[in-house]
Amino acid sequence: MNDEGxxxxxxxxxxxTCSHIMVMMGLRAMGHDNPELLRAMSGLSLGMxxxxxxxxxxxxxxxxxxxxxxxGSDEEADPRxxxxxxxxxxxxxxxxxxxxxxxxxxxxxxxRPDLKVERCPGLTLAGVQKAFEILDAYRFSPxxxxxxxxx
Numbered sequence: 001m002n003d004e005g006x007x008x009x010x011x012x013x014x015x016x017t018c019s020h021i022m023v024m025m026g027l028r029a030m031g032h033d034n035p036e037l038l039r040a041m042s043g044l045s046l047g048m049x050x051x052x053x054x055x056x057x058x059x060x061x062x063x064x065x066x067x068x069x070x071x072g073s074d075e076e077a078d079p080r081x082x083x084x085x086x087x088x089x090x091x092x093x094x095x096x097x098x099x100x101x102x103x104x105x106x107x108x109x110x111x112r113p114d115l116k117v118e119r120c121p122g123l124t125l126a127g128v129q130k131a132f133e134i135l136d137a138y139r140f141s142p143x144x145x146x147x148x149x150x151x
Contacts, residue, residue: 008125018124019044022059025128026066029142047105054105056120056127057092061085063131067140084134091130095123 004025011021019041027034043049044058064085068078093103101107108123109115132142 004128005125008121008128012121012124017042017045017055018120018127019055019059019062021124022056022063022127022131023066025132026063026142029132031143051106051109052104054092054096054103054108054123056123057089057103060088060092060127060131063128064088064134067135067142068138078138080138084138087134088131092127095126095130 007025007028008021011024016024016038020038023037023041027037041055041059041062044053044055044062047053047055048058064081065077068081068084070077096103096108101110108119135142
């Protein structure tokens with residue numbers, strides 16, 4: 001198991017959900033802790049508590065925003081963020097197509113909580129890997145939140 005896979009497994013066992021883990025991977029790569037952000041990610045857990053949009057999708061978008069989003073009144077979001085989000089959401093839709101009835105948490109879980117252990121860690125790990133792949137393609141350094149070098 002690779003380091004990312006180990007973290008996903010360990011954090012899942014600690015009770016963190018996919019939306020938490022997506023952002024935790026970014027924070028870990030930066031060497032940061034942010035309990036306030038992690039608490040906020042709880043609002044996306046379990047499909048926003050109602051089986052709606054999967055936290056791998058929403059958390060992955062938040063992970064990309066952690067690097068490329070607006071961070072203060074004197075800062076603008078990276079203009080490539082919309083394309084990065086589009087790439088990630090298209091990937092997620094393709095990843096779920098054919099495997100599950102849809103992309104919502106309820107679709108992935110199919111009303112069976114026992115499937116969480118079987119499905120969520122693998123999908124979360126794939127989401128983390130895809131998000132970091134996108135960050136790399138847009139030249140964001142995963143180990144810090146510095147703005148990407150633009151061509």
